[in-house]
Amino acid sequence: MEETVRIDDTALEERLGYKFSARELLERALTHSSAVP
Numbered sequence: 001m002e003e004t005v006r007i008d009d010t011a012l013e014e015r016l017g018y019k020f021s022a023r024e025l026l027e028r029a030l031t032h033s034s035a036v037p
Helices: 009-016 023-031
Strands: none
Touching: 009 023
């Protein structure tokens, strides 16, 4: 079964201290198969 995790991208940006200009690239990076161990 696949688990879906919701991420508050604004909170993530605040925690990282970085604002992403292209949210779709952030989503792609976090959901890409290479990001999963």
